Amino acid sequence: MVRGSFQRPTRIPPPARWLTARAREPPRSSVYRRRRRPSEILRPPVQPVGLPLSTYRVTGAGCATRTMISVRQRRAEVEPRRALGATRGQIRVQFLAEALLLSVLGGIGGTLLGAGITALYAYSRQWPTVVPAWAMAGGLGATVLVGTLAGRYPAIRASRLPPTTALAGP
Secondary structure, three states: OOOOOOOOOOOOOOOOHHHHHOOOOOOOOOOOOOOOOHHHHOOOOOHHHHHHHHHHHHHHHHHHHHHHHHHHHOHHHHHHHHHOOOOHHHHHHHHHHHHHHHHHHHHHHHHHHHHHHHHHHHHHOOOOOOOOHHHHHHHHHHHHHHHHHHHHHHHHHHHOOOOHHHHHOO
């Protein structure tokens, strides 16, 4: 050894436990995880479901609001009908049918609009137009469900209007 030069003795590290336990796989800790790309964060099954669910929620709120406005505007009609002997069930069915009609007409319009836009896009790309019947039926079924759920509360509220206020006069 030359004077003035200092060499540290080479220390051989002990074998890592993970090298022997698992065939050279790194440990499962957050340090070794790779960052996920944004496309991997929302996996494909979530993406086609999220937009329709939010659309149905907004549609349901709109249908419920429209039915509640109808109940308030037609209060002068509902109360005399109740006073003349209409049951709560009949009033409920009337308003629920209106909500269902509104939602079904909107669902048919939305389905036709969606199929038309799909056909135009496919035509512009020179692709064959494919709109599955199950998708259109599922959309219409969902609008019936949303219309039923959204119109249920306003229909129940209309059926609970007291007939005595109509008899008391304006």
